[in-house]
């Protein structure tokens with residue numbers, strides 16, 4: 001195999017290895033920093049927004065965490081969107097002694113009215129800074145209202161195939177890996193709070209679908225067939241609040257109010273259907289009202305860049321705000337002797353090695369948002385050489401190889417050593433070759449920058 005072909009193959013392999021290493025190191029670093037952060041906050045800082053929120057353990061913890069997140073959202077005024085969904089369950093029953101007219105009506109309701117029922121409740125939204133305290137349902141909970149909760153932020157990652165699972169396992173269901181998964185932390189809490197049947201909070205927290213609205217809707221839909229003669233009764237079941245909160249910032253992403261309603265009433269049939277008399281009407285209704293929050297911010301296209309001398313790279317800043325085109329991004333460099341950045345995000349390196357932080361910031365509604373990119377300016381390795389390309393050693397002898405880098409002032413001057421046959425010759429991390437057994441082997445170095453390879457043929461004799 002030619003050296004050139006050999007090298008391109010090697011570069012490819014090395015890139016994959018490097019990507020894997022970055023991935024593992026990044027993950028390990030992330031998990032580790034989370035682990036380190038865990039429990040380091042003082043109790044008073046439990047729910048401080050710029051710290052890591054402590055995992056809620058009691059009903060009161062959950063109430064505090066959620067209330068703080070909602071309160072802060074109301075004050076910070078991110079963009080709010082909401083969506084309603086309401087559906088009629090399949091078990092619609094009208095009457096116990098089902099006359100055919102009653103069945104006709106039941107069918108009509110299921111086929112036509114259910115969609116209208118859902119459409120009767122419209123979505124709403126509020127722009128950044130608009131204030132939405134009157135639109136958002138603000139949870140008013142006491143520990144008494146809560147019948148258990150679940151807070152999820154841990155998942156399990158297969159290090160072999162990358163599949164994620166909610167629960168730990170002995171064997172990966174995707175790839176069969178039996179080394180067990182790695183426990184990881186999500187960036188957010190997903191919390192489901194179950195409300196006690198008949199909890200006072202039900203009346204306060206689930207207010208959009210006012211019973212009178214539903215009663216009017218049903219009355220209107222029934223008007224061709226029947227009069228609603230008895231009050232409509234609502235029984236709320238399985239009421240729950242679902243919340244997503246950023247663990248690092250305490251920002252609220254989503255809050256959803258979910259409940260089942262068993263609706264019962266009495267209908268007195270009229271006109272052509274009068275013969276059916278009176279019947280009990282039972283309607284299972286599923287309601288879900290969700291609120292979503294979009295927080296302003298800026299995000300750069302890269303957070304790490306490596307550049308040679310006198311090169312240009314473009315960074316792109318994506319703004320999350322009402323109208324990104326209306327806002328100017330300000331670019332700054334922490335050290336202009338190393339690299340400069342222009343008004344459009346073009347980074348230009350100078351002739352000095354070093355690390356520089358490029359910051360993009362923009363002002364939105366009186367606040368400044370920033371994101372950063374670390375830029376490493378360096379002299380790249382262009383080739384490497386080693387002390388000896390050919391070696392003949394007797395068993396047990398050693399030889400110390402040295403790598404030289406070109407250009408001499410290359411920033412990164414490290415390499416890794418490999419052998420093609422450890423039964424013939426081994427090599428340590430410093431390039432010291434030890435002759436082990438009779439035969440031939442290749443010992444080679446690969447530079448950490450550029451992945452350049454230099455090979456030494458080693459022959460070992462008795």
Ligand SMILES: [Zn+2]
Nearest residue numbers: 158161172175
């Ligand atoms: Zn797997």
